[in-house]
């Protein structure tokens with residue numbers, strides 16, 4: 306939807322053609338959300354006229370300038386799909402993956418032309434979160450990064466290009482480190498999940514929306530942070546394997562909102578209302594960005 310809303314002719318590959326109606330409904334909801342909140346001056350018909358569904362790679366990829374995928378976070382699957390995709394595009398078509406943190410070099414091992422392969426990692430919900438991490442592989446050319454950054458800006462996103470890839474890139478390395486410590490705090494009986502979330506919402510989350518963590522340390526005084534590190538770093542969770550807290554939840558099929566239970570119980574329309582409240586504030590922030 307982001308590409309069509311930005312005015313681009315957009316082909317979508319239907320992995321399950323029988324899902325076209327459902328996918329169209331989800332696209333319409335995103336497009337109407339943008340229209341209702343004045344995030345676009347376009348209309349539903351003209352945006353949909355730029356969206357074209359196909360059930361085969363040849364038609365989907367014909368004459369493509371830029372290709373992106375958001376298939377399951379599975380390296381072997383991504384390699385299989387990218388090998389297939391490359392058979393239908395030109396050597397200069399930019400190929401981008403929305404992986405949350407896999408190595409672009411590992412994915413690109415199957416490509417004849419890895420120089421045009423790049424990560425363009427959107428954040429959830431992709432239509433409302435501005436950040437796109439643009440991450441090069443070792444073979445990725447500067448021109449590929451530059452063109453991808455430029456395209457993300459045309460989508461109205463806030464692209465940030467990294468110097469080089471590292472698993473998890475920047476956002477998910479920080480998100481994973483914070484979640485690991487948050488779950489450790491709950492596990493140790495220091496605070497409840499609700500208390501941990503409230504502390505972050507009304508301190509770090511509020512401040513980091515204005516000043517990032519490194520600048521915040523500069524503002525707070527690096528000597529103070531250094532003194533804190535002397536006694537605190539040894540106390541922090543050092544889990545280096547699959548997180549046992551998450552593993553236990555998955556083993557009990559408690560996957561969060563999608564199953565009704567995770568670290569919270571999501572009864573009735575609690576989940577829908579918290580997502581609606583979150584999205585409303587994200588829209589306000591997006592409109593503020595655009596102003």
Ligand SMILES: NC(=O)C1=CN([C@@H]2O[C@H](COP(=O)(O)OP(=O)(O)OC[C@H]3O[C@@H](n4cnc5c(N)ncnc54)[C@H](O)[C@@H]3O)[C@@H](O)[C@H]2O)C=CC1
Nearest residue numbers: 320375376377378379382386403404405406426427428429
């Ligand atoms: N879920 C999120 O909040 C975010 C996810 N990502 C990344 O986006 C990608 C997708 O994530 P999710 O949507 O959560 O995964 P998911 O597993 O829920 O959905 C994957 C989709 O890929 C489709 N698919 C599977 N094999 C395919 C194939 N061979 N050809 C075409 N389509 C195929 C499936 O039908 C499914 O619709 C992953 O790489 C993930 O790391 C990135 C940012 C946010």
Ligand SMILES: O=C(O)[C@@H](O)C(=O)[C@H](O)[C@@H](O)CO
Nearest residue numbers: 404405427428429430476477
């Ligand atoms: O929005 C996010 O958190 C994404 O950037 C991610 O990549 C997360 O890891 C997501 O895949 C899990 O929901």
